[in-house]
Amino acid sequence: xxxxxxxxxxxxxxxxxxxxxxxxxxxxxxxxxxxxxxxxxxxxxxxxxxxxxxxxxxxxxxxxxxxxxxxxxxxxxxxxxxxxxxxxxxxxx
Numbered sequence: 426x427x428x429x430x431x432x433x434x435x436x437x438x439x440x441x442x443x444x445x446x447x448x449x450x451x452x453x454x455x456x457x458x459x460x461x462x463x464x465x466x467x468x469x470x471x472x473x474x475x476x477x478x479x480x481x482x483x484x485x486x487x488x489x490x491x492x493x494x495x496x497x498x499x500x501x502x503x504x505x506x507x508x509x510x511x512x513x514x515x516x517x518x
Contacts, residue, residue, distance in 0.1 A: 434485070435448065435450065435485060435486055435487040435489075435490070436453075436467070436469060436472070436484045436485060436486055437467060437469075437486065437487075437490065437514060437515070439514070439515040440487060440489060440490070440515060448487040448488060448489060449487065449488040449496075449498060449502075449503035450485035450486070450487050450488075451485060451486055451487075451488070451491075451496075451503075451505045451509075452481050452482075452484075452485055453472075453477065453480040453481050453484050453485070453486070454477065454481065455477050455478060455481045456477065457477050459508075459510075460477035460480060460481075461473075462510050463486070463510065463511060464480075466510050466511050466512060467486065467490070467511055467514065468514070472484065486511050488503055489513060490511035490512070490513045490514060491505065491509055491510075491511055491512070491513065492512060492513065495509035495510075496509065
């Protein structure tokens with residue numbers, strides 16, 4: 426599920442400051458294994474204490490952190506493949 430409402434923010438700090446184009450946002454997965462993959466891939470280990478359910482309700486990653494093969498953007502919404510893991514991060518060393 427995704428949305429492109431302007432009041433949503435990507436959980437990656439670098440993304441919010443460097444990107445001004447329209448973005449589609451994806452909720453963190455509820456499933457613990459996939460959620461942990463997103464946490465480790467993004468380097469946002471601080472989100473681990475929140476748990477998968479809380480992260481799913483409150484945190485998003487935008488489509489710019491996923492390779493194009495992992496999502497489709499339609500007229501009304503974007504969809505993410507179930508096994509997608511974010512791999513693109515800005516300003517990371």
